[in-house]
Amino acid sequence: MKLTPVKPFEPIMTDHLPAGDKWIAQIKWDGVRMLVYNDGSDTELINRKGNNRTRQYPELWDTSAYCKADSVILDGEIIALVNGVPSFHQVMRRDSLRQEQQIRARVQQVPIVYMIFDILYCNGEWVTGRTLNERQALLKEVLIPNPHVQLVPSYTDIPLLYEVSQQHQLEGIVLKDLGSVYAIGGKDKRWQKRKNIQDVNAVVAGVTYRDGIVNALLLGLYDEDGRLIYIGHAGTGKLGVADWRRITKEASGMVVKDRPFANQTERQKGAVWIRLEWVVKVNFLEWTPGGTLRQPSIQAFVEMDPRECRGDL
Structure with missing residues (x-):
């Protein structure tokens, strides 16, 4: 079955850090939001705006190298690190390419990491109706981390993670309700972001x-x-x-x-x-x-x- 691209769930901006056991925090990686679609035979990479970026990231074509599921839709951020810190400028050097020769050369020059934080579809079944807590557990079961693919860690000490993000000059943090389902095309306070501006x-x-x-x-x-x-x-x-x-x-x-x-x-x-x-x-x-x-x-x-x-x- 050919998987039709969807619009990802988006966080809203906030000036206040939520508190309580139902909230977790993740680093907001400064990269390119990307969904990976594999229908069991073919793999496509589609960005937040619906543009196809499959050719630009050959490291992610073989989903079996980093995911045990036979078919899957993954949500995450493609980043490029400079001195251990994500560089939007560097990842755009990959994302903007169109010619095969340039893409092959840039793969060596600008290594990328796909930071995965959610799963929408697994083994022929949509899992967007499950809670974030359940989806994170599923991700841990099916994901096989490697140098180009990592699972985004979640933290319960939200103020501490925000402080760490400031100390390391990261973009900020994303705050998520563990009970939230994945709202395709949605944007509401169940997901929030606090940027270091x-x-x-x-x-x-x-x-x-x-x-x-x-x-x-x-x-x-x-x-x-x-x-x-x-x-x-x-x-x-x-x-x-x-x-x-x-x-x-x-x-x-x-x-x-x-x-x-x-x-x-x-x-x-x-x-x-x-x-x-x-x-x-x-x-x-x-x-x-x-x-x-x-x-x-x-x-x-x-x-x-x-x-x-x-x-x-």
Whole structure:
């Protein structure tokens, strides 16, 4: 029977760590969410967005090497480690490839590990209706860990695991109700995530538009030589529709001709440069190897001198 891809269960963000015996915590691995489908003959790897990534990860084609089940759907995260810490940048070097020759070469250059945390289907039977506790027990029975496949450990001391994730600069933790069934396509508080988020005050040096309304701010920090260095663009966060309309109106009177940044920007085309007057607080996950913010989220405008927005760039 050909297994039809499904949309995985998603956790919601939380600022508070739940307590009680029904909760466990797992490390939130910074990688690519991936479901492995094996119908008894063929294996497919499908990511969270429904895109096929089978070719990119030949280490996972032979499910019999890491799973005793005759047919199975597994849920987990594919990660690439750098100095023992997951690197999203590195795993994307594998995930973005399309040519066979490049894939074969990158298998050696960027080893991956599939961190499995759930099972949806086993030996011809859907197990999504079982509790997480029961599904974890089933995973332990059928999984055969190897260098490329590991079972994600679960912990009951939630505050301690969160502290460890911060100490090791990991993405965060996921909190799960042991009594929860697996809700295909669902997203609710039975699964929660607490991220380790950083923040920075950055200068707004440009904007981009969509349908006549500003939809993103181009951000920078001053380096030790006084140059404004581009660190990314942000169009999501806590600003509402009224805020973006206000920004659009005010930005129209702040336009300058020359690019304020000393370096090139990702959004050069369509960018409109503005006077260096605005400062915003931005939450972000981490710095990318290219010196930009990963997953920036605008929190608020900040009253401060833009020249005070400095970074060790």
